[in-house]
Amino acid sequence: MAHTCRGTINLATTHFDTENTCVIVLSSGARTYHLKASSEAERQQWMSALGLAKAKAMRMMSSHSDDSGDDDDDETASLTDKSGLPLAIQTLSAKLDELGACHELLGKHGAALQRSLAELDGLRAPPDGGDKLRAVSERATLFRITSNAMINACRDFLGAAEAHSRRWQRALQYEQEQRVRLEETIEQLAKQHNSLERAFRGSASTRSSGPSFEGNLLTPEGEDSEEDEDTEYFDAMEDAESFITVITEAKDDRKAEGGPGPDPVEWTSADNSSEVPKAPPHIKRRARIPDKPNYSLNLWSIMKTCIGRELSKIPMPVNFNEPLSMLQRLTEDLEYHQLLDRAVHCASAVEQMCLVAAFSVSSYSTTVHRIAKPFNPMLGETFELDRLEDMGLRSLCEQVSHHPPSAAHHVFSKHGWTLWQEITISSKFRGKYLSIMPLGAIHLEFQASGNHYVWRKSTSTVHNIIVGKLWIDQTGDIEIVNHRTKDHCQLKFLPYSYFSKEVARKVTGVVSDGHGKAHYVLSGSWDERMECAKVVQSSPGSPGLEGRQKTVYQTLPAKLLWKKYPLPENAENMYYFSELALTLNEQEEGVAPTDSRLRPDQRLMERGHWDQANVEKQRLEEKQRSSRRRRLEACSRGCGSDEEKEADVYTPLWFEKRLDPLTGEMACIYKGGYWEAKERQDWRMCPDIF
Incomplete structure (x- = not known):
């Protein structure tokens, strides 16, 4: 519980004890809880679950005690949690902690099973054999349950690691390509900036214009050969509840190849x-x-x-x-x-x-x-x-x-x-x-x-x-x-x-x-502002959270309509x-x-x-x-x-x-x-x- 309320107990400082075969006693300071199970096997399962919860609570307490507690750290943590990579690392760390807790419990139950088997070997009278055999059977069952939990945790950890590994590889490749593209764009903008400065200095007269209402709706002439079918598709970005758009970028090497492609997508308006x-109005x-x-x-x-x-x-x-x-x-x-x-x-x-x-x-x-x-x-x-x-x-x-x-x-x-x-x-x-x-x-x-x-x-x-x-x-x-x-x-x-x-x-x-x-x-x-992106291809996507199927639109980069x-x-x-x-x-x-x-x-x-x-x-x-x-x-x-x-x-x-x-x-x-x-x-x- 993030905030204490009536009816809670801090498991990190709680001591577990047993009065008889089916009762569990939880004590933390002056507060004590008495729990009763229906059987010895159920009590052992509850002890395992409470042991895992206590281990998790102790890890949380230790992590909070290591924090400085200032606002800057909280803001940094909140910003980090919003990204996918730290969230994946946090998930893998939690799975690893579960593996550690399961390993500890597995060792305890294995030692108990060995003691029971040793006691079974030392039996002399047959009447005592029935109780000991039941104890061995229950401990063996508990050992099997814990082993299965550990196996499942290992399987989840392995699957998550493989999935996130592939995702990190794609993300790294995408970021590298974006960096190269950004560097080329900045270089091109610097050249345009220098040419505009030279044109401004050499101009005899300048005109001032107001803010543009639609931005650049026409496709620049230099981009005609770039927008073709041989495009690269990136991760989908969800824009609404009913559809998903996949932005399509043009490859830079197409211009050098000079390969044929479809007509460029551009606005057909000829009026600029x-x-x-506009001329200033007659009425101010x-x-x-x-x-x-x-x-x-x-x-x-x-x-x-x-x-x-x-x-x-x-x-x-x-x-x-x-x-x-x-x-x-x-x-x-x-x-x-x-x-x-x-x-x-x-x-x-x-x-x-x-x-x-x-x-x-x-x-x-x-x-x-x-x-x-x-x-x-x-x-x-x-x-x-x-x-x-x-x-x-x-x-x-x-x-x-x-x-x-x-x-x-x-x-x-x-x-x-x-x-x-x-x-x-x-x-x-x-x-x-x-x-x-x-x-x-x-x-x-x-x-x-x-x-x-x-x-x-x-x-x-x-x-x-x-x-x-x-x-x-x-x-x-x-x-x-x-x-x-x-x-x-x-x-x-x-x-x-x-x-x-x-x-x-x-x-x-x-x-x-x-x-x-x-x-x-x-x-x-x-x-x-409003932007529009031309649809290159559409296909049905996977169902959403509510079971409705979303349409995936593969689009060209968006162009400004209105600002x-x-x-x-x-x-x-x-x-x-x-x-x-x-x-x-x-x-x-x-x-x-x-x-x-x-x-x-x-x-x-x-x-x-x-x-x-x-x-x-x-x-x-x-x-x-x-x-x-x-x-x-x-x-x-x-x-x-x-x-x-x-x-x-x-x-x-x-x-x-x-x-x-x-x-x-x-x-x-x-x-x-x-x-x-x-x-x-x-x-x-x-x-x-x-």
Whole structure:
């Protein structure tokens, strides 16, 4: 036992004794235990087992006494235990100790057997012979049991030694090859570094560029002859519960041989415009907002009466909010729109699916530090993002329902894609955590190819609501389907666990065509980056712990699809907003009077006036309730609940309900007219909600 508790005894300092043929007495200091066996043979077996346990306890005590006990040694031991080689050595050492204990017991029982045989030879009277013969028989049985245990321990030790010997040989060979490959890579990087320095000094003018969003998707020209069939397979690396990837490296000597091979695997996109720095926008966007005030608030005093209720129906002060509305948070999904701009030029549908999958994951990267909730939009509230000049797109959101809260979103890009969605937020407060379930399908269509992708968002969970530091996790599966080609991508968001060996916030996935053949394996984390690796070959693997068979994918080295932008300076004092989020609530001329930028309580909170913002928030909520009562009173229907009546009475301004032919659900689709009204500055149809 690592910690003493009632009913334990330290075997290392325990003395074993026998009162009669079937009783065992364990004594350690002032504590004594009396054990009784059913027979003499059983008692001898228990004595052997207790002897082995005592030997093990004494070895553990001696090993602990040799330790220095400082933290550095503990940290070193914990790091060592994580590697396979020390664990194998520890296993072999334990087996060797078992062999030593068995050898000691074997000697004791052999001596006892010899004494019994000597006594048997000295017998004179036949009546005494029966008891002595039984004693000899029992000791012989015990000797046989101990011998068998020693033989089994020897067999296990030999098998483990042979298995680990082969593994060490493979590991040593692999490490030697990796070292040679690493040295060659470092030499090549040093040469490239020197050439870049010379080019930089000789350049007449230099340009500064922002962080690349997808890294190097194109295969370098110098690697064409390296990626062929004659590849080397290394140990498997488990990426998810359903499949295993085996990374395939190219041999360096293939280039010298000049042997023929298949065509190199590369992205077929010919457009590199995203890698060229864009011209500065005509409108200078803001790069910071006022710092967040330090207000203290008792969270439990407000939340204790809200367990099990819908979050949108709980009157919450602005202290729990961030100065953005849910419509603006929905628009933040477009931060990495360059992924879709690049996907337009992909000739292969499965390659395009990889970029679409990376885009779907990138929308969660802004949530890792964003523990505050956005403002619940007012019914009829809108938000526009008119960034044709610098981002090449126009986005419009409208709150089309209040109970349940639902927002419709439509995006048009001049680069050749359109995205639309209607998201209904369903949330429940469970006491320790808050679950946020976005309902509704997301549609993405590329005009040139006609590829139409549909997927749904995963579940977000806010942990440590009452005690501890708040943190957010994304869990569940996302399936992206191309309804034109029937290609699909299955993404799995692994739940975070403190005891898991997996990378935090891990995401894995497989891109398959309409026939079910896997083409790419995706891996990464939803808060940092996503990579893809082309599948060379797939085969069924061995069953896992739960009996499910895993598929083994042999892949080429992974290539970067997407990487998160770094947060702005002082982001921790600005609600951890990204560069795009800092500009969303910036005041602009010509927007609709229902735009979120004009919401007074949200503007007051952004400026740090939280008390005035709470008063203004109550005024707006009361104004919205009054408008709802007037709509219900004007409704002539006499049946149905209030929410059903409101759904029948209220009509969105820029969106309309239609049947989605792909999902079979009713959804709000953009019907047009907003950008024309903005050009005319004709907002007479807009309701007064602020």
